[in-house]
Amino acid sequence: MAALRQRFLGWARPRAPEALPAAIDRKRVYVLPTPFGGFIGALLATMLLGALNYNNNPALMLGFLLAAAVHNSFVRAHLNLSGLHLLALQAEPVAAGDVMRLRCLVQGDGRRDRPALLFDCEEGTVGVSLRGDEAQRVSVDWTPAHRGWQQPPRIRVQTRFPLGLAVAWCYFWPRTQVLVYPRAEPNPPPLPSAAGLGNAQAHRGRGDELHHLRDYRSGDPMRDVAWKSSARAGQLLVREYEQPIANEQCLAWPATHGLPQQAIAAGRGPAHRHACLRALAEMGDG
Secondary structure: OHHHHHHHHHHOOOOOOEOOOEEOOHHHOEEEEOHHHHHHHHHHHHHHHHHHHHOOHHHHHHHHHHHHHHHHHHHHHHHHHOOOEEEEEEOOOEEOOOOEEEEEEEEOOOOOOEEEEEEEOOEOOEEEEEOOOOEEEEEEEEOOOOOEEEOOOOEEEEEOOOOOOEEEEEEEOEOOOEEEEOOOOOOOOOOOOOOOOOOEEEEEEEEEEEEEEEEOOOOOOHHHEOHHHHHHHOOOEEEEEEEEEEOOOOOOHHHOOOOOOOOOOOOOOHHHHHHHHHHHHOOOOO
């Protein structure tokens, strides 16, 4: 089944990634009966054959009216997708193997409302309804397997509106690149400890982490007295805290394996983390 689906995708439009904004026209919408629609079609065929056999005009009229309703449901499902636009696609970087959320900005052409639209990429399905030409954000999930700048796969949009007799679907394949961080190593080696690379030290002072208990000294604040421990020991004991202060940790090419040939100044916070992970993601396989 997977091989058959991949073979069909090779012929489905679009056949290559396309620039945004992208629009769905009538040539890019595919329609097939659902299992329920196939059952209704077989029932109508049997009904019409019986009506022809017995020359029953009321039964013929009812059969043709029901067949017209089925036909119109196919047309309406097709029109529910035709004219849909994908305006933009964004994604926050994640590590390879983690789920990436692709945020799509979609919009109708204003000719009609578009209820019961289903968006999916590789994992899960998200339902949305559009009114007129309103723009709305839809998030679909994708799991990238490799680090670096990656091309997202096709995004499928389908609908079974209005009667569930037909399923219509189409594809968006935006030509855009999303950044994927390298996967974290399960059992990483320890940080280099050679001279000049820095190490971590701890400074005892007024910090947040309890270090030990010591004897009370004149001038110690009473809020630091450990009353329960003092009662057990028979003397006043005071909590001593420490606050870890880390020196700069510099990772140099000779002391590590696989770092990019570029220098990133010491820093902290999300921006610094992103700069380091981006440099690793963009590093060549060699």
